Amino acid sequence: MSVEVSSAGADGAAPAPANGRAALVVLLAFAVFSGTDAIVKVLAAGIAAPQVTFLVTAAALLILFCHAGVVGRLRRLMPRQPGLALLRVLLLAGDTLLIHYAFAALPLAEAYLLAFLTPILVAMLGFVLLGERLSPIGWAGVVIGFAGVAVALKPGVAPLNLGHAAALGSAVLFALSLVLLRRAKAAETDEALVASLLVVLTPLSLGVALVGGIVPVSAQDFALAFAGGALLLGGHALLVRAFRIGEASVVAPFQYSQIVWGGLYGVFLFSTPLEFHTLAGAGIIVLSGWLVLK
Secondary structure, eight states, X not given: OOOOOOOOOTTSOOOOOOHHHHHHHHHHHHHHHHHHHHHHHHHTTTSOHHHHHHHHHHHHHHHHHHHHHHTTOGGGGSOSSHHHHHHHHHHHHHHHHHHHHHHHHSOHHHHHHHHXXXXXXXXXXXXXXXXOOOOHHHHHHHHHHHHHHXXXXXXXXXXXXXXXXXXXXXXXXXXXXXXXXXXXXXXXXXXXXXXXXXXXXXHXXXXXXXXXXXXOXXXXXXXXXXXXXXXXXXXXXXXXXXXXXXXXXXXXXXXXXXXXXXXXXXXXXXXXXOOHHHHHHHHHHHHHHHXXXX
């Protein structure tokens, strides 16, 4: 896997956003992430979630370092903007902790629905922090996409609690982390952005796993973890690339596509039938993506 950094223009300015190409890249990224989630679901049937997280992130980190060593690019793993890299990792770590709490405190549908506020927040933050402007049709696409998620998930009505606040906080932190990808200077490499995240998450997940207890792992589990790590690494590389070449406010709404990918993986791997409301929501989400790119 090779992830090259975008080149600046002749005058030293950043190249113009390529939103169409970025949309295709991020769609592939979320498809790959959903594949990782499916593997995690399989492993979590017999292994505690923190240990699964460690196995998958450790595999991704090993693959990244081995690839960099073979092609002679180990130096590209070192961030040239360590402060920015660390800030992004801390935001993602906080996002993970908050969404896990939300999953424990809320029905999954409600937690997902609040987490999928991220594209709307990115569009707002992109306007405030990056000066990016969505057209009225683009804004309509973002809102319609969120409506599609609501249709697909059919969330119930429940009193507000700390779980709702945690899910909303998770969406805010994830949105900030995505905006930071657009703030990264051209001198920063894609590899360094991915490596900094894995270097922090791997020991963190190991620490949590040790607290809960480690169980023996079979060769088949290791193989699945390696496959999950490869997909996780590829997903992050594609995500970084998409936000590097496209405007954050345009690229972020394609996060909604995870509902579609999740449904497809459920059908083919877990024999979970696709219900009408899921298909209806998926259709609305496809419409929203088309509008965002208008």
